Amino acid sequence: MLSMQHISKVYRTELVETHALRDFSLEVNDGEFVAVTGPSGSGKTTFLNIAGLLESFTSGTYVLDGLDVSGLNDNERSRIRNQKIGFIFQSFNLIPDLDLFDNVDVPLRYRGLKAADRKERIHNALETVGLASRMKHLPAQLSGGQQQRVAIARALAGDPHFLLADEPTGNLDSLMARQVLDLLQEINEKGTTIIMVTHDAELARRAHRNVQVLDGQVTDLEAPDSHPLTVAVDNDAADNLSAGA
Amino acid sequence: MPIRPILSALLRNKTGAVLLVLQIAITMAVIVNAAFIVSQRLAKMNRDPGFDVPNMIAFQSWGFGADYNHEVAVKEDTDYLASLPGVLGVTTTASLPLSNSGSANTFAATGEEFDEAGADTPEIVANTYVMNEQVLDALGVELVAGRTFYPEEVSYRTPQHSSFAPSVIMTRDLAIETYGTEDALGKTLYDGLGNPAEVVGIIENMQGAWVDWDDLTHVLLMPGIAAGPFLRYIVRVEPGRRDEVMRVIEETLPARNSERMIRRIQPFTEIVARSYRRDHSMTILLIATVIMLVSITSLGIIGLASFAVRQRTKQIGTRRAIGATRRDILGYFMVENWLVTTGGVLLGALLTVAVNMWLVDAYSLEKLDWAYIPAGVLILWVLGQLAVLVPAIRASGIAPAIATRTV
Numbered sequence: 001m002l003s004m005q006h007i008s009k010v011y012r013t014e015l016v017e018t019h020a021l022r023d024f025s026l027e028v029n030d031g032e033f034v035a036v037t038g039p040s041g042s043g044k045t046t047f048l049n050i051a052g053l054l055e056s057f058t059s060g061t062y063v064l065d066g067l068d069v070s071g072l073n074d075n076e077r078s079r080i081r082n083q084k085i086g087f088i089f090q091s092f093n094l095i096p097d098l099d100l101f102d103n104v105d106v107p108l109r110y111r112g113l114k115a116a117d118r119k120e121r122i123h124n125a126l127e128t129v130g131l132a133s134r135m136k137h138l139p140a141q142l143s144g145g146q147q148q149r150v151a152i153a154r155a156l157a158g159d160p161h162f163l164l165a166d167e168p169t170g171n172l173d174s175l176m177a178r179q180v181l182d183l184l185q186e187i188n189e190k191g192t193t194i195i196m197v198t199h200d201a202e203l204a205r206r207a208h209r210n211v212q213v214l215d216g217q218v219t220d221l222e223a224p225d226s227h228p229l230t231v232a233v234d235n236d237a238a239d240n241l242s243a244g245a
Numbered sequence: 246m247p248i249r250p251i252l253s254a255l256l257r258n259k260t261g262a263v264l265l266v267l268q269i270a271i272t273m274a275v276i277v278n279a280a281f282i283v284s285q286r287l288a289k290m291n292r293d294p295g296f297d298v299p300n301m302i303a304f305q306s307w308g309f310g311a312d313y314n315h316e317v318a319v320k321e322d323t324d325y326l327a328s329l330p331g332v333l334g335v336t337t338t339a340s341l342p343l344s345n346s347g348s349a350n351t352f353a354a355t356g357e358e359f360d361e362a363g364a365d366t367p368e369i370v371a372n373t374y375v376m377n378e379q380v381l382d383a384l385g386v387e388l389v390a391g392r393t394f395y396p397e398e399v400s401y402r403t404p405q406h407s408s409f410a411p412s413v414i415m416t417r418d419l420a421i422e423t424y425g426t427e428d429a430l431g432k433t434l435y436d437g438l439g440n441p442a443e444v445v446g447i448i449e450n451m452q453g454a455w456v457d458w459d460d461l462t463h464v465l466l467m468p469g470i471a472a473g474p475f476l477r478y479i480v481r482v483e484p485g486r487r488d489e490v491m492r493v494i495e496e497t498l499p500a501r502n503s504e505r506m507i508r509r510i511q512p513f514t515e516i517v518a519r520s521y522r523r524d525h526s527m528t529i530l531l532i533a534t535v536i537m538l539v540s541i542t543s544l545g546i547i548g549l550a551s552f553a554v555r556q557r558t559k560q561i562g563t564r565r566a567i568g569a570t571r572r573d574i575l576g577y578f579m580v581e582n583w584l585v586t587t588g589g590v591l592l593g594a595l596l597t598v599a600v601n602m603w604l605v606d607a608y609s610l611e612k613l614d615w616a617y618i619p620a621g622v623l624i625l626w627v628l629g630q631l632a633v634l635v636p637a638i639r640a641s642g643i644a645p646a647i648a649t650r651t652v
Contacts, residue, residue, distance in 0.1 A: 045649050054566055054646040075570050081645070082568025093563040093648055097254035109247050110568040138257075154567065166649050 002028040007060035020046040021216040033188040035207035043216035044197040053077040086155025090167035092147040094139040101135040125153035145176030165196040246576040269589025272542040274596035277621035279531040295450030297385025301513035308474030310504030315473030331486035334382025339471035347454025372453030375469040391446035394468035409436040410467040414446035418462040543632040550636035562647025571641040578637035586629035590622040
């Protein structure tokens with residue numbers, strides 16, 4: 001479970017003080033699929049960075065899986081990111097010089113897992129996203145949608161409790177976006193908690209719950225199950241198009 | 246730290262790395278060979294001269310007056326110098342050891358062998374000095390057997406002088422070269438005309454005139470006073486009194502005889518330094534070259550690593566986001582540099598050998614001592630790691646939040 005209470009984040013320079021989050025409170029239960037929406041500059045990404053322990057907050061309380069993270073040092077934050085959180089970025093953030101296998105392997109190596117265990121996890125993760133046959137390809141040899149699926153595989157391979165997605169379909173066309181969302185929903189149905197930041201209301205509608213952020217504050221907090229879980233998608237047609245991309 | 250993914254990433258993006266590998270290889274070839282040459286030059290300059298260089302003074306006496314009497318002038322000057330406080334010994338000589346100027350002659354252990362000579366008989370070449378009975382004290386050489394010259398053996402030579410000497414003192418190296426394992430003391434040595442002389446003393450060591458000569462320690466001392474009107478003096482003093490005695494000589498000796506001129510009063514250290522000036526200059530030049538190359542290579546490593554950090558800022562942020570610690574990032578760049586440096590030193594080792602073979606062939610330099618190659622590898626590894634440290638630390642400081650920025 002993720003619990004943020006009265007979180008604020010202030011960026012200070014010599015001349016300016018910017019309040020990116022103000023009195024931000026949010027609870028996400030295990031197994032939820034939450035969409036955080038809002039216009040540009042509303043504080044969505046700052047929320048995601050703090051939720052993913054990518055940056056610290058100025059005040060408030062943040063408890064992740066029962067652990068108050070405010071007192072953690074840099075190494076402990078790295079360890080929790082590595083073990084509990086999977087990230088999906090808008091620009092995929094794959095390492096261009098590494099093939100798919102090695103890309104998915106990166107966080108597993110940081111965890112210090114044995115080679116055989118890593119190999120099995122990488123195969124399973126790439127299998128889940130339908131790219132096991134391309135594990136020796138470089139990211140540049142794949143379409144955008146495929147690259148994002150590799151990023152999802154990289155996030156999944158570590159078996160995270162939370163998957164944090166930052167505009168995961170922002171760089172994809174609508175068909176590939178649907179594929180990626182389908183995949184995220186499948187993952188969520190298997191029990192992984194997903195928090196997705198997006199400015200696209202259409203995509204947000206596929207989550208269990210929408211959280212609207214404006215000027216660094218939660219302005220609209222819907223109750224769980226107020227939205228339908230799925231939208232009908234022709235998966236076969238999507239796969240065919242993706243393979244041809 | 247995993248090597249394979251770092252290596253495969255390097256191989257996929259290799260232009261900068263290949264250039265750096267070449268730079269490291271060239272640096273290694275130059276610095277290893279330069280270090281070897283420098284060490285040889287230093288060893289050459291630091292050889293034991295066998296005589297007391299720091300406490301010796303040399304000067305020239307040049308009789309020019311119509312009434313100049315060489316024998317009288319030499320005797321008076323020698324006696325006067327020997328009487329000065331702090332002086333341990335005085336000798337005259339036609340040339341100075343370690344001055345790159347002198348004379349050498351051929352000798353043989355047996356007269357018969359030499360008579361039948363021709364080209365087939367082994368001849369010993371030795372650097373010769375004609376000096377007086379104070380020779381051992383004036384040079385500070387160590388007598389290991391026999392005696393110094395008797396005063397009666399010391400004769401005044403003339404420019405036409407052609408006879409050998411009643412007795413000679415030789416260095417141990419020359420004795421071994423001439424007589425092998427036999428005791429040289431009391432043996433007869435023959436000059437180029439077959440004239441005999443008795444070996445009356447063996448000195449442990451003394452370097453001759455030419456610092457580049459292979460037989461530098463083949464030195465033969467003969468009793469006598471070199472022919473005038475020009476000759477040199479060597480004065481040896483007690484430790485710490487050299488400058489004081491030099492001043493006294495400068496102030497008093499010229500006035501004692503107006504028929505001769507005293508010139509170039511100088512400490513012996515200056516004479517030796519002049520003889521090694523070329524070696525000294527070469528050493529400085531090579532050290533400067535090494536420092537310059539090492540600096541350029543270090544800057545190359547820093548430059549490439551800094552470029553890589555700037556180019557991979559988002560990648561580093563992503564690695565941090567998905568679990569890398571600062572230490573992991575630091576280690577990544579250190580290992581990456583180590584791999585590049587290793588490529589450079591492996592190629593550099595081959596290049597070092599090739600350059601040395603060329604130097605041996607073209608300039609008759611000595612073959613490289615192979616221990617210098619692992620030493621060069623070690624130095625360049627350390628240099629590489631030090632050079633990459635600052636960019637690597639900067640990389641490890643990149644915030645994980647960079648990963649979510651759409652740059």
